[in-house]
Amino acid sequence: MTHFVRHKVLTGTPRMLRRYLGAILILLFAAAAFGQADQGTVTGVVTDPTGALIPNAQVTLTNTGTNLALQSKTNGDGIFVFSPVKIGNYTLKVSAPGFVSVLQEHLRLNVAQRLNVPVTLKAGGSTQTVHVTTAPPLLQTQDASLGQTVSTKTINNTPLNGRNWVFIAQLTAGTVPGNGSRGTGTGDFSANGQREEQNDFILDGVDNNTDTQDFLNGASFVVLPPPDALAEFRVQTSDYSAQFGHSAGAVVNASIKSGTNHVHGDVWEYFRNSALDARNYFAPTVPEYRENMFGGTLGFPIVRNKLFFFGDTQENRIVQGKPGTFTVPTALERTGNFSELLDPALNGTGIPIQLYQPGSAGGPGGSDKLSCGGHNNVFCPSQVDSAAEKILQLYPMPNANNGAVYNNYVVNLNTTDNTFQYDTRVDYDMSAKDQAFARFSYSNMHEYSPSPFGTILDGLYGDGNFANIAENFAGSETHVFNPTLVNEFRIGYNYGNFTERQFNSNQNISQTLGLGGIPFHPNLGGLVNTTISGISGFGTPPYYPTLENEHVLELLDNLTKIVGNHDMKFGVDFQRINTAELQPVYPTGAYNFNGEYTGIPGVANTGSGIADFLANEMFSANIGTYNTTNDHRWMRSAY
16 A cells, blocks of 8 residues: 555646545545444455556455345545445455456455455456455554454364363453453453453343342353354454443453355254263262253255354253262250260360259359259250250251261262253344344253252351253344445343242241241242351342342444444444342341350350250340342433
8 A cells, every 4th residue: 555655646637636535535434434343344445457446346255154245335535345244255346347347255354343454456358257265464554443353263172171262362462361250260351450340241143141249140141042043253352443432451352153045053962971081090989960951053044145044052051069078966856865975985175065054143154064963965855945855857867977066967969050042033124224133032041069968057157059041132123225325223132031049938937837927929949057166057149139139121222324434333232121139138137046055155165056056045136138229220322
């Protein structure tokens, strides 16, 4: 470009010089022009072998997958622009009277790309055509943004744990893996020092971000199509278009494949199994782990050259062993007999643990030793609370540690995690002036984490039922008024319902066991959260139930106008964001039994939380409120 400008300054006329300078200006202006969300722009300059500009040349851009042909002509400065254009593979044909036509093949238009295709026409008959099979250079001369486009081939050839392609974004310049965010395990990353939650996830040009307050679904995105379903995705970390003004971090812009005139698809299954794993030298057994991930994609024409379908589905089934060591009451302790605490070999302290009669001598822990019928450290039957005794009987019996009263129960539980998801997309090329598509994505994940003590006692350990249900819809219609004026209207809908529920969340278990005064209504069932020193506690974990959901309706309109040597884009983006969160702290209460009443305060190795529990001597209790927080807001943007 610099060479032919210098040449024309020496030999050309002032009018021709102005045209060349105008061509330079439009190409320089294009570097700052607005990008496309999930589309792109094809532009270029048509010249003859001497570098002279060729105005009014006929330019045809054809999608090789759907045969959709777009028509335009070069302006007075020999420049053509097609914008916006769906990503994909194209051919470009340029012809003009008195020149040999040129057919440029193997053009690949990527997400948010401005593809520059300079064309040189040689003098000759217009019935002749030169086929150019070499793709144009991959230099990014039309866009100042910093980022990386990841193709289908790269996605499929990259080893991915769980086939999560978001981890590839961590290889982009300016990014580092997440550190401590809830979505770290699903690929969250920090771009240019911003928080992980400041990244903007876009799918087919519409919002795909988690808007709930604490990202209960464990990810910054709502739906995650399988790698085989993606046409490509682009990560931009700086200097990106004003169109991407949602967040301060990176823009992760992904597009799902479209159907074409050719039937295409694939099937897959990936599996892991602990039967194939080696045992750790220091471990007695190999922890159980079974994972089967399988699915497929299919694209085909419904009506050739007009209507196309693409769909994918994937299912992932995981079974993972979760070993744990806990402390449960012994057979004697369940009846109020704590004589085992007097044996240093069984209590783990090296010295006897003496219990005292609750309330004797006027204090929480009296000076009278606990005894019944001359037996030390033993309650009389009349001193034992029937509800407490009933609850202790629900604990499993000890199975480890040779009769000790601590670390005496070992269990290996299997957590199941099953995900079913699919995407469907229909593209309709009504004409060269109107193209539309609609896409719907769905994901349903259910995880079951069993309690070490059974579903009635629960266990304070993050067990229960977890569900993440997500949906994402995108619809778009692009209308070409004329080669210099194109409008695109788009609608998006983003839905997420993320829940963590305790066992028996809809059953009044407390009442059936004789515990009174415990709040109950749907989602608030289960046992009160209870901590007992000397054994592992029971009841509903804190912050259960947690129920979060989001509804995001998005309306976008983008208008592209070419005026002389200027390529301009304007647009608006309206989002109606509705979120709701229920995450109470101890909504059914929390009890604490710490041995204060069967021991002497300040004296070590006295008292037992289990004994306090059987005597119904509680050290502390608290209860939280049960309220849902609703957030409704508009996000209005224009550029």
